[in-house]
Amino acid sequence: MSRLFDDFRQYLTRMQQYEHVTNLLYWDMKTKAPKLGLAAHIEAMTYFSAENFALSTADELGHMLDKLAEPQEYDALDDTWQFIVRRMKRDFERNRRIPAEVFEAFVRAQGESGTAWEEAKNASDFSIYAPHLRKMIEMRREITGYTDPDKEIYNAMLDEFEEGMDSATIDRLFDDLKRELIPLVRKIVSKNQPEDPRFHVYSDPDAQKKVQWMLLDYIGFRRDAGAVDETEHPFTTSFSSKDVRVTNHYHEYDPLSAIFSAIHEGGHGIFDQNVNPDYDKTVAGSCGYMGIHESQSRFYENILGRNKNFWIPIYEKLGELLPQFREISLDDFYREINHVQNSYIRTEADELTYCFHIILRYEMEQAIFRDQVPVEALPALWNQKMKDYLQIVPENDSQGILQDVHWSDASFGYFPSYLLGSIYDGMLLDTIGQELGSVDELLAAGRISEITRWLNEKIHWYGNTRKPKEVIEAVCGREVSAEPLIRYFKRKYGEIYGVA
Ligand SMILES: [Zn+2]
Numbered sequence: 448m449s450r451l452f453d454d455f456r457q458y459l460t461r462m463q464q465y466e467h468v469t470n471l472l473y474w475d476m477k478t479k480a481p482k483l484g485l486a487a488h489i490e491a492m493t494y495f496s497a498e499n500f501a502l503s504t505a506d507e508l509g510h511m512l513d514k515l516a517e518p519q520e521y522d523a524l525d526d527t528w529q530f531i532v533r534r535m536k537r538d539f540e541r542n543r544r545i546p547a548e549v550f551e552a553f554v555r556a557q558g559e560s561g562t563a564w565e566e567a568k569n570a571s572d573f574s575i576y577a578p579h580l581r582k583m584i585e586m587r588r589e590i591t592g593y594t595d596p597d598k599e600i601y602n603a604m605l606d607e608f609e610e611g612m613d614s615a616t617i618d619r620l621f622d623d624l625k626r627e628l629i630p631l632v633r634k635i636v637s638k639n640q641p642e643d644p645r646f647h648v649y650s651d652p653d654a655q656k657k658v659q660w661m662l663l664d665y666i667g668f669r670r671d672a673g674a675v676d677e678t679e680h681p682f683t684t685s686f687s688s689k690d691v692r693v694t695n696h697y698h699e700y701d702p703l704s705a706i707f708s709a710i711h712e713g714g715h716g717i718f719d720q721n722v723n724p725d726y727d728k729t730v731a732g733s734c735g736y737m738g739i740h741e742s743q744s745r746f747y748e749n750i751l752g753r754n755k756n757f758w759i760p761i762y763e764k765l766g767e768l769l770p771q772f773r774e775i776s777l778d779d780f781y782r783e784i785n786h787v788q789n790s791y792i793r794t795e796a797d798e799l800t801y802c803f804h805i806i807l808r809y810e811m812e813q814a815i816f817r818d819q820v821p822v823e824a825l826p827a828l829w830n831q832k833m834k835d836y837l838q839i840v841p842e843n844d845s846q847g848i849l850q851d852v853h854w855s856d857a858s859f860g861y862f863p864s865y866l867l868g869s870i871y872d873g874m875l876l877d878t879i880g881q882e883l884g885s886v887d888e889l890l891a892a893g894r895i896s897e898i899t900r901w902l903n904e905k906i907h908w909y910g911n912t913r914k915p916k917e918v919i920e921a922v923c924g925r926e927v928s929a930e931p932l933i934r935y936f937k938r939k940y941g942e943i944y945g946v947a
Contacts (some may be wrong), residue, residue: 449507460505471786478678508539534730538730541595546593573826576853608861627936631946635799650697673692674692675695678695678696685691686732709904722910737865738868739906759891792846799940829848875922875923
Protein backbone atom coordinates (compact mmCIF):
# COMPACT_ATOMS: atom_id res chain seq x y z
CA MET A 448 0.00 0.00 0.00
CA SER A 449 1.16 3.51 -0.79
CA ARG A 450 2.25 6.06 1.77
CA LEU A 451 -0.69 8.18 0.65
CA PHE A 452 -3.13 5.39 1.45
CA ASP A 453 -1.61 4.95 4.92
CA ASP A 454 -1.96 8.67 5.62
CA PHE A 455 -5.54 8.56 4.41
CA ARG A 456 -6.40 5.68 6.75
CA GLN A 457 -4.86 7.47 9.69
CA TYR A 458 -6.85 10.56 8.85
CA LEU A 459 -10.03 8.48 8.75
CA THR A 460 -9.23 7.04 12.17
CA ARG A 461 -9.12 10.57 13.58
CA MET A 462 -12.53 11.33 12.09
CA GLN A 463 -13.93 8.09 13.47
CA GLN A 464 -12.98 9.02 17.03
CA TYR A 465 -15.10 12.17 16.83
CA GLU A 466 -17.99 10.24 15.36
CA HIS A 467 -17.71 7.62 18.06
CA VAL A 468 -17.92 10.23 20.80
CA THR A 469 -20.79 12.07 19.11
CA ASN A 470 -22.72 8.79 18.86
CA LEU A 471 -22.07 7.95 22.46
CA LEU A 472 -23.19 11.38 23.62
CA TYR A 473 -26.39 11.02 21.61
CA TRP A 474 -27.07 7.59 23.10
CA ASP A 475 -26.45 8.85 26.62
CA MET A 476 -28.55 11.95 26.08
CA LYS A 477 -31.52 9.84 24.98
CA THR A 478 -31.22 7.12 27.62
CA LYS A 479 -29.47 8.20 30.81
CA ALA A 480 -28.69 11.92 31.05
CA PRO A 481 -30.85 13.93 33.49
CA LYS A 482 -32.90 16.84 32.19
CA LEU A 483 -30.59 19.47 33.68
CA GLY A 484 -27.57 17.79 32.08
CA LEU A 485 -28.92 18.02 28.54
CA ALA A 486 -27.63 21.50 27.79
CA ALA A 487 -24.03 20.44 28.47
CA HIS A 488 -24.52 17.37 26.27
CA ILE A 489 -25.77 19.55 23.43
CA GLU A 490 -22.73 21.81 23.87
CA ALA A 491 -20.36 18.84 23.73
CA MET A 492 -22.11 17.31 20.73
CA THR A 493 -21.94 20.65 18.92
CA TYR A 494 -18.22 20.82 19.65
CA PHE A 495 -17.38 17.31 18.45
CA SER A 496 -19.63 17.57 15.38
CA ALA A 497 -17.96 20.83 14.46
CA GLU A 498 -14.48 19.32 14.90
CA ASN A 499 -15.45 16.39 12.73
CA PHE A 500 -17.01 18.69 10.17
CA ALA A 501 -13.75 20.67 10.07
CA LEU A 502 -11.81 17.45 9.43
CA SER A 503 -14.27 16.33 6.76
CA THR A 504 -13.90 19.62 4.87
CA ALA A 505 -10.16 20.28 5.40
CA ASP A 506 -7.82 20.96 2.45
CA GLU A 507 -5.63 18.10 3.65
CA LEU A 508 -8.43 15.59 3.10
CA GLY A 509 -9.36 17.17 -0.23
CA HIS A 510 -5.79 16.77 -1.54
CA MET A 511 -5.65 13.13 -0.45
CA LEU A 512 -9.00 12.33 -2.06
CA ASP A 513 -7.96 14.07 -5.29
CA LYS A 514 -4.76 12.04 -5.46
CA LEU A 515 -6.46 8.77 -4.51
CA ALA A 516 -8.95 9.34 -7.32
CA GLU A 517 -6.15 9.45 -9.91
CA PRO A 518 -5.85 6.21 -11.92
CA GLN A 519 -2.46 4.98 -10.63
CA GLU A 520 -3.69 5.14 -7.01
CA TYR A 521 -7.36 4.39 -7.59
CA ASP A 522 -6.78 1.26 -9.69
CA ALA A 523 -4.63 -0.24 -6.93
CA LEU A 524 -7.51 -0.02 -4.41
CA ASP A 525 -9.94 -2.88 -3.85
CA ASP A 526 -13.67 -2.40 -4.51
CA THR A 527 -14.42 -1.37 -0.93
CA TRP A 528 -11.79 1.34 -0.84
CA GLN A 529 -12.72 2.55 -4.30
CA PHE A 530 -16.27 2.98 -3.02
CA ILE A 531 -15.02 4.79 0.11
CA VAL A 532 -12.88 7.20 -1.92
CA ARG A 533 -15.69 7.94 -4.41
CA ARG A 534 -18.29 8.50 -1.72
CA MET A 535 -16.04 10.60 0.50
CA LYS A 536 -14.97 12.73 -2.44
CA ARG A 537 -18.58 13.40 -3.31
CA ASP A 538 -19.50 14.24 0.30
CA PHE A 539 -16.37 16.36 0.63
CA GLU A 540 -17.30 18.44 -2.38
CA ARG A 541 -20.86 18.93 -1.11
CA ASN A 542 -19.90 19.73 2.49
CA ARG A 543 -17.12 22.08 1.43
CA ARG A 544 -19.69 24.41 0.02
CA ILE A 545 -21.33 24.89 3.47
CA PRO A 546 -19.58 27.71 5.38
CA ALA A 547 -18.30 26.37 8.72
CA GLU A 548 -20.14 29.02 10.74
CA VAL A 549 -23.42 28.12 9.00
CA PHE A 550 -22.93 24.45 9.88
CA GLU A 551 -22.13 25.20 13.51
CA ALA A 552 -25.13 27.52 13.86
CA PHE A 553 -27.28 24.78 12.33
CA VAL A 554 -26.16 22.09 14.79
CA ARG A 555 -26.80 24.42 17.72
CA ALA A 556 -30.21 25.48 16.38
CA GLN A 557 -31.12 21.82 15.90
CA GLY A 558 -30.45 21.14 19.57
CA GLU A 559 -32.50 24.15 20.70
CA SER A 560 -35.30 23.27 18.34
CA GLY A 561 -35.44 19.73 19.73
CA THR A 562 -35.80 21.06 23.27
CA ALA A 563 -38.50 23.55 22.21
CA TRP A 564 -40.37 20.82 20.36
CA GLU A 565 -40.49 18.62 23.45
CA GLU A 566 -41.74 21.50 25.55
CA ALA A 567 -44.35 22.44 22.93
CA LYS A 568 -45.50 18.84 22.65
CA ASN A 569 -45.89 18.45 26.41
CA ALA A 570 -47.81 21.73 26.62
CA SER A 571 -49.63 21.03 23.35
CA ASP A 572 -48.73 24.58 22.34
CA PHE A 573 -47.57 24.99 18.73
CA SER A 574 -46.58 28.63 19.32
CA ILE A 575 -43.58 27.53 21.47
CA TYR A 576 -42.23 25.50 18.56
CA ALA A 577 -43.27 27.68 15.60
CA PRO A 578 -40.25 30.05 15.59
CA HIS A 579 -37.87 27.07 15.79
CA LEU A 580 -39.66 25.21 13.01
CA ARG A 581 -39.46 28.37 10.89
CA LYS A 582 -35.73 28.52 11.57
CA MET A 583 -35.25 24.83 10.72
CA ILE A 584 -37.06 25.33 7.40
CA GLU A 585 -34.94 28.40 6.58
CA MET A 586 -31.65 26.79 7.59
CA ARG A 587 -32.38 23.58 5.76
CA ARG A 588 -33.23 25.60 2.67
CA GLU A 589 -29.98 27.52 3.02
CA ILE A 590 -27.83 24.40 3.50
CA THR A 591 -29.48 22.55 0.63
CA GLY A 592 -28.78 25.61 -1.50
CA TYR A 593 -25.07 25.09 -0.75
CA THR A 594 -24.89 21.30 -1.07
CA ASP A 595 -27.19 20.82 -4.06
CA PRO A 596 -27.43 24.12 -5.90
CA ASP A 597 -28.62 22.45 -9.11
CA LYS A 598 -31.35 20.24 -7.68
CA GLU A 599 -34.96 21.16 -7.06
CA ILE A 600 -35.10 21.75 -3.30
CA TYR A 601 -37.50 19.03 -2.13
CA ASN A 602 -35.97 16.42 -4.45
CA ALA A 603 -32.58 17.26 -2.95
CA MET A 604 -33.99 16.57 0.52
CA LEU A 605 -35.54 13.27 -0.56
CA ASP A 606 -32.15 12.31 -1.99
CA GLU A 607 -30.57 12.92 1.38
CA PHE A 608 -32.48 9.97 2.87
CA GLU A 609 -33.27 7.72 -0.12
CA GLU A 610 -31.07 8.62 -3.04
CA GLY A 611 -32.69 8.28 -6.45
CA MET A 612 -36.26 8.11 -5.13
CA ASP A 613 -37.38 11.45 -6.54
CA SER A 614 -40.86 12.83 -6.02
CA ALA A 615 -42.07 11.76 -9.50
CA THR A 616 -41.40 8.11 -8.53
CA ILE A 617 -42.84 8.55 -5.04
CA ASP A 618 -45.97 10.26 -6.42
CA ARG A 619 -46.58 7.29 -8.69
CA LEU A 620 -46.17 4.75 -5.86
CA PHE A 621 -48.23 6.73 -3.33
CA ASP A 622 -51.00 7.41 -5.86
CA ASP A 623 -51.32 3.66 -6.45
CA LEU A 624 -51.64 3.13 -2.69
CA LYS A 625 -54.22 5.88 -2.28
CA ARG A 626 -56.35 4.58 -5.12
CA GLU A 627 -56.42 1.03 -3.77
CA LEU A 628 -56.28 1.51 -0.01
CA ILE A 629 -58.76 4.33 0.64
CA PRO A 630 -61.75 2.17 -0.33
CA LEU A 631 -60.30 -0.89 1.45
CA VAL A 632 -59.82 0.96 4.75
CA ARG A 633 -63.30 2.53 4.57
CA LYS A 634 -64.83 -0.95 4.24
CA ILE A 635 -62.78 -2.29 7.15
CA VAL A 636 -63.40 0.53 9.64
CA SER A 637 -67.13 0.39 8.92
CA LYS A 638 -66.99 -3.06 10.60
CA ASN A 639 -66.00 -1.28 13.83
CA GLN A 640 -63.93 -3.74 15.85
CA PRO A 641 -64.42 -2.78 19.53
CA GLU A 642 -61.49 -2.13 21.92
CA ASP A 643 -60.50 -5.26 23.84
CA PRO A 644 -59.64 -4.33 27.47
CA ARG A 645 -57.66 -7.55 27.98
CA PHE A 646 -54.77 -5.95 26.07
CA HIS A 647 -54.60 -2.98 28.44
CA VAL A 648 -53.96 -4.53 31.84
CA TYR A 649 -50.96 -3.65 34.00
CA SER A 650 -47.75 -5.19 32.61
CA ASP A 651 -44.60 -5.06 34.68
CA PRO A 652 -41.89 -3.14 32.75
CA ASP A 653 -39.25 -5.68 33.84
CA ALA A 654 -41.36 -8.49 32.37
CA GLN A 655 -41.77 -6.45 29.18
CA LYS A 656 -38.01 -6.13 29.00
CA LYS A 657 -37.70 -9.92 29.27
CA VAL A 658 -40.20 -10.28 26.44
CA GLN A 659 -38.08 -7.89 24.42
CA TRP A 660 -34.97 -10.04 24.90
CA MET A 661 -36.95 -13.19 24.13
CA LEU A 662 -38.03 -11.61 20.83
CA LEU A 663 -34.58 -10.22 20.01
CA ASP A 664 -33.01 -13.65 20.58
CA TYR A 665 -35.72 -15.27 18.50
CA ILE A 666 -35.33 -13.06 15.44
CA GLY A 667 -31.53 -13.22 15.55
CA PHE A 668 -30.25 -10.03 17.21
CA ARG A 669 -26.81 -10.89 18.62
CA ARG A 670 -26.25 -10.24 22.32
CA ASP A 671 -22.46 -10.10 22.07
CA ALA A 672 -22.74 -7.21 19.60
CA GLY A 673 -25.86 -5.59 21.00
CA ALA A 674 -27.26 -3.62 23.93
CA VAL A 675 -30.71 -2.50 25.09
CA ASP A 676 -31.77 0.60 27.01
CA GLU A 677 -34.88 2.63 27.78
CA THR A 678 -35.84 5.90 26.10
CA GLU A 679 -38.82 8.11 25.33
CA HIS A 680 -39.05 7.33 21.59
CA PRO A 681 -37.41 4.04 20.55
CA PHE A 682 -34.49 4.20 18.11
CA THR A 683 -31.40 2.19 17.15
CA THR A 684 -27.85 3.44 16.97
CA SER A 685 -24.77 1.61 15.81
CA PHE A 686 -21.09 2.23 16.36
CA SER A 687 -20.08 -0.62 14.04
CA SER A 688 -21.30 -4.13 13.25
CA LYS A 689 -19.89 -5.12 16.64
CA ASP A 690 -21.78 -2.57 18.75
CA VAL A 691 -25.41 -1.99 17.87
CA ARG A 692 -27.81 -0.56 20.45
CA VAL A 693 -31.59 -0.67 20.46
CA THR A 694 -33.96 1.18 22.78
CA ASN A 695 -37.52 0.69 23.91
CA HIS A 696 -40.24 2.36 25.93
CA TYR A 697 -42.34 0.21 28.28
CA HIS A 698 -45.90 1.47 28.66
CA GLU A 699 -47.38 -0.10 31.78
CA TYR A 700 -50.84 -0.54 30.30
CA ASP A 701 -49.93 -1.17 26.67
CA PRO A 702 -47.44 -4.05 26.38
CA LEU A 703 -48.08 -4.49 22.64
CA SER A 704 -46.36 -1.17 22.04
CA ALA A 705 -43.04 -2.38 23.49
CA ILE A 706 -43.44 -5.80 21.85
CA PHE A 707 -43.66 -4.35 18.36
CA SER A 708 -41.05 -1.66 18.99
CA ALA A 709 -38.74 -4.44 20.15
CA ILE A 710 -39.22 -6.32 16.88
CA HIS A 711 -38.95 -3.13 14.81
CA GLU A 712 -35.72 -1.86 16.39
CA GLY A 713 -34.45 -5.44 16.41
CA GLY A 714 -34.86 -5.43 12.62
CA HIS A 715 -32.73 -2.28 12.36
CA GLY A 716 -30.25 -3.88 14.73
CA ILE A 717 -29.94 -7.15 12.81
CA PHE A 718 -29.25 -5.13 9.67
CA ASP A 719 -26.38 -3.20 11.29
CA GLN A 720 -24.90 -6.26 12.98
CA ASN A 721 -24.63 -8.12 9.69
CA VAL A 722 -22.93 -5.57 7.48
CA ASN A 723 -19.60 -6.78 6.10
CA PRO A 724 -17.22 -6.05 9.04
CA ASP A 725 -14.59 -4.81 6.59
CA TYR A 726 -16.86 -1.78 6.18
CA ASP A 727 -16.91 -0.94 9.91
CA LYS A 728 -16.47 2.73 10.73
CA THR A 729 -16.34 3.83 7.09
CA VAL A 730 -18.92 5.34 4.75
CA ALA A 731 -19.42 1.84 3.31
CA GLY A 732 -20.80 0.58 6.66
CA SER A 733 -24.20 1.15 8.22
CA CYS A 734 -26.74 1.78 5.46
CA GLY A 735 -27.65 5.46 5.27
CA TYR A 736 -30.62 4.90 2.96
CA MET A 737 -33.55 5.21 5.32
CA GLY A 738 -36.11 3.50 3.08
CA ILE A 739 -33.89 0.43 2.82
CA HIS A 740 -33.20 0.51 6.56
CA GLU A 741 -36.90 0.87 7.37
CA SER A 742 -37.70 -1.93 4.97
CA GLN A 743 -35.80 -4.26 7.30
CA SER A 744 -37.28 -3.04 10.60
CA ARG A 745 -40.75 -3.00 9.09
CA PHE A 746 -40.30 -6.41 7.52
CA TYR A 747 -39.65 -7.90 10.96
CA GLU A 748 -42.30 -5.81 12.69
CA ASN A 749 -45.15 -6.12 10.20
CA ILE A 750 -44.62 -8.77 7.56
CA LEU A 751 -43.21 -11.28 10.08
CA GLY A 752 -44.30 -9.98 13.51
CA ARG A 753 -47.93 -9.37 12.58
CA ASN A 754 -48.22 -12.76 10.89
CA LYS A 755 -50.04 -15.33 13.03
CA ASN A 756 -47.46 -17.99 12.19
CA PHE A 757 -44.65 -15.91 13.71
CA TRP A 758 -46.25 -16.41 17.13
CA ILE A 759 -47.03 -20.13 16.92
CA PRO A 760 -43.59 -21.26 18.23
CA ILE A 761 -43.33 -18.55 20.93
CA TYR A 762 -46.85 -17.69 22.06
CA GLU A 763 -46.61 -19.91 25.12
CA LYS A 764 -43.35 -18.23 26.17
CA LEU A 765 -45.06 -14.85 25.88
CA GLY A 766 -47.74 -16.11 28.29
CA GLU A 767 -45.09 -17.25 30.75
CA LEU A 768 -43.59 -13.76 30.87
CA LEU A 769 -46.82 -11.74 30.67
CA PRO A 770 -49.55 -13.89 32.25
CA GLN A 771 -52.52 -12.04 30.72
CA PHE A 772 -51.70 -13.66 27.38
CA ARG A 773 -52.38 -17.13 28.83
CA GLU A 774 -56.04 -16.15 28.90
CA ILE A 775 -56.08 -14.83 25.33
CA SER A 776 -56.26 -17.19 22.37
CA LEU A 777 -53.73 -16.81 19.56
CA ASP A 778 -56.62 -16.00 17.20
CA ASP A 779 -57.73 -13.10 19.38
CA PHE A 780 -54.14 -11.95 19.74
CA TYR A 781 -53.70 -12.05 15.96
CA ARG A 782 -56.82 -9.98 15.43
CA GLU A 783 -55.74 -7.41 18.01
CA ILE A 784 -52.27 -6.92 16.52
CA ASN A 785 -53.93 -6.28 13.16
CA HIS A 786 -56.68 -4.04 14.46
CA VAL A 787 -57.30 -1.47 11.72
CA GLN A 788 -58.64 1.87 12.89
CA ASN A 789 -58.31 5.51 12.00
CA SER A 790 -56.15 7.05 14.72
CA TYR A 791 -54.14 10.18 15.43
CA ILE A 792 -50.65 8.95 16.20
CA ARG A 793 -48.41 7.63 13.43
CA THR A 794 -46.25 5.42 15.63
CA GLU A 795 -49.29 3.68 17.08
CA ALA A 796 -51.10 3.20 13.77
CA ASP A 797 -51.76 -0.25 12.29
CA GLU A 798 -49.74 -1.14 9.22
CA LEU A 799 -52.61 -0.33 6.85
CA THR A 800 -53.70 3.16 7.98
CA TYR A 801 -49.99 3.92 8.60
CA CYS A 802 -49.72 4.54 4.86
CA PHE A 803 -51.98 7.60 5.14
CA HIS A 804 -49.99 9.02 8.04
CA ILE A 805 -46.95 9.06 5.75
CA ILE A 806 -48.73 10.30 2.65
CA LEU A 807 -50.07 13.20 4.75
CA ARG A 808 -46.56 14.16 5.94
CA TYR A 809 -45.14 13.86 2.44
CA GLU A 810 -47.78 16.26 1.17
CA MET A 811 -47.13 18.62 4.11
CA GLU A 812 -43.44 18.76 3.23
CA GLN A 813 -44.28 19.58 -0.36
CA ALA A 814 -46.60 22.31 0.91
CA ILE A 815 -43.73 23.75 3.00
CA PHE A 816 -40.96 23.64 0.40
CA ARG A 817 -42.80 23.92 -2.91
CA ASP A 818 -45.93 25.90 -2.13
CA GLN A 819 -44.28 28.05 0.58
CA VAL A 820 -47.19 27.57 2.98
CA PRO A 821 -46.29 29.67 6.08
CA VAL A 822 -45.56 27.95 9.38
CA GLU A 823 -48.59 29.41 11.19
CA ALA A 824 -50.91 27.82 8.60
CA LEU A 825 -49.46 24.31 9.02
CA PRO A 826 -51.53 23.01 11.99
CA ALA A 827 -54.79 23.72 10.15
CA LEU A 828 -53.46 22.10 6.97
CA TRP A 829 -52.46 19.05 9.00
CA ASN A 830 -55.93 18.74 10.50
CA GLN A 831 -57.57 19.13 7.10
CA LYS A 832 -55.50 16.29 5.68
CA MET A 833 -56.28 14.08 8.69
CA LYS A 834 -59.92 14.64 7.92
CA ASP A 835 -59.46 13.87 4.22
CA TYR A 836 -57.52 10.63 4.73
CA LEU A 837 -58.61 9.32 8.14
CA GLN A 838 -61.93 11.07 8.77
CA ILE A 839 -60.81 12.30 12.17
CA VAL A 840 -59.55 15.67 13.43
CA PRO A 841 -57.02 15.88 16.31
CA GLU A 842 -58.30 17.58 19.44
CA ASN A 843 -54.99 19.36 19.99
CA ASP A 844 -51.63 19.87 18.27
CA SER A 845 -49.79 17.41 20.44
CA GLN A 846 -52.05 14.75 18.92
CA GLY A 847 -51.50 16.40 15.55
CA ILE A 848 -48.61 18.30 14.03
CA LEU A 849 -46.45 18.19 17.20
CA GLN A 850 -46.33 14.41 17.50
CA ASP A 851 -43.13 13.65 15.53
CA VAL A 852 -39.54 14.63 16.30
CA HIS A 853 -38.34 14.67 12.65
CA TRP A 854 -38.98 18.26 11.64
CA SER A 855 -37.50 19.56 14.90
CA ASP A 856 -34.00 18.67 13.66
CA ALA A 857 -34.79 19.59 10.04
CA SER A 858 -35.06 16.00 8.80
CA PHE A 859 -37.44 17.05 6.03
CA GLY A 860 -37.72 14.35 3.37
CA TYR A 861 -37.32 11.53 5.90
CA PHE A 862 -40.97 10.49 6.30
CA PRO A 863 -41.52 8.98 2.83
CA SER A 864 -38.79 6.43 3.58
CA TYR A 865 -41.02 4.61 6.09
CA LEU A 866 -43.61 3.90 3.44
CA LEU A 867 -41.01 3.18 0.77
CA GLY A 868 -39.72 0.59 3.24
CA SER A 869 -43.13 -1.10 3.31
CA ILE A 870 -43.37 -0.96 -0.47
CA TYR A 871 -39.99 -2.74 -0.71
CA ASP A 872 -41.26 -5.25 1.87
CA GLY A 873 -44.14 -6.30 -0.38
CA MET A 874 -41.54 -7.05 -3.05
CA LEU A 875 -39.21 -8.87 -0.63
CA LEU A 876 -42.06 -11.05 0.61
CA ASP A 877 -42.76 -12.13 -2.99
CA THR A 878 -39.09 -12.87 -3.64
CA ILE A 879 -38.56 -14.84 -0.42
CA GLY A 880 -41.66 -16.87 -1.29
CA GLN A 881 -40.08 -17.76 -4.63
CA GLU A 882 -36.63 -18.54 -3.28
CA LEU A 883 -37.25 -20.08 0.17
CA GLY A 884 -40.86 -21.24 -0.07
CA SER A 885 -43.88 -20.12 1.92
CA VAL A 886 -43.05 -17.58 4.63
CA ASP A 887 -46.14 -18.77 6.57
CA GLU A 888 -44.77 -22.30 6.69
CA LEU A 889 -41.24 -21.23 7.59
CA LEU A 890 -42.57 -19.13 10.48
CA ALA A 891 -44.97 -21.78 11.76
CA ALA A 892 -42.10 -24.29 11.83
CA GLY A 893 -39.91 -21.88 13.85
CA ARG A 894 -37.49 -21.53 10.92
CA ILE A 895 -37.28 -17.73 11.05
CA SER A 896 -33.47 -17.94 11.11
CA GLU A 897 -33.59 -19.01 7.43
CA ILE A 898 -35.39 -15.77 6.57
CA THR A 899 -32.90 -13.76 8.63
CA ARG A 900 -29.98 -15.48 6.90
CA TRP A 901 -31.48 -14.71 3.49
CA LEU A 902 -31.84 -11.02 4.41
CA ASN A 903 -28.27 -11.03 5.81
CA GLU A 904 -26.87 -12.34 2.55
CA LYS A 905 -29.04 -10.45 0.08
CA ILE A 906 -29.25 -7.06 1.79
CA HIS A 907 -27.46 -6.52 5.12
CA TRP A 908 -23.99 -7.60 4.04
CA TYR A 909 -23.75 -4.77 1.48
CA GLY A 910 -24.29 -2.00 4.06
CA ASN A 911 -24.26 1.38 2.42
CA THR A 912 -22.62 0.37 -0.87
CA ARG A 913 -25.76 -0.01 -3.02
CA LYS A 914 -28.41 2.63 -3.68
CA PRO A 915 -32.06 1.79 -2.97
CA LYS A 916 -33.11 1.14 -6.56
CA GLU A 917 -30.00 -1.01 -7.05
CA VAL A 918 -30.80 -3.07 -3.95
CA ILE A 919 -34.37 -3.75 -5.04
CA GLU A 920 -33.46 -4.53 -8.63
CA ALA A 921 -30.57 -6.81 -7.57
CA VAL A 922 -32.65 -8.70 -4.98
CA CYS A 923 -36.11 -8.74 -6.56
CA GLY A 924 -35.15 -8.54 -10.24
CA ARG A 925 -37.70 -5.85 -11.00
CA GLU A 926 -38.41 -2.15 -10.69
CA VAL A 927 -39.91 -0.72 -7.51
CA SER A 928 -43.67 -1.21 -7.52
CA ALA A 929 -46.45 -0.84 -4.92
CA GLU A 930 -48.42 -3.69 -6.44
CA PRO A 931 -47.05 -6.51 -4.22
CA LEU A 932 -47.75 -4.50 -1.05
CA ILE A 933 -51.29 -3.73 -2.18
CA ARG A 934 -51.85 -7.43 -2.99
CA TYR A 935 -50.52 -8.41 0.45
CA PHE A 936 -52.82 -5.93 2.21
CA LYS A 937 -55.88 -7.03 0.25
CA ARG A 938 -55.29 -10.71 0.90
CA LYS A 939 -54.42 -10.38 4.59
CA TYR A 940 -57.05 -7.84 5.65
CA GLY A 941 -59.67 -9.25 3.29
CA GLU A 942 -59.33 -12.48 5.19
CA ILE A 943 -59.33 -10.98 8.71
CA TYR A 944 -62.25 -8.63 8.12
CA GLY A 945 -64.19 -10.58 5.52
CA VAL A 946 -64.07 -7.76 2.96
CA ALA A 947 -63.28 -8.19 -0.71
ZN1 LIG B 1 -37.39 2.43 12.17
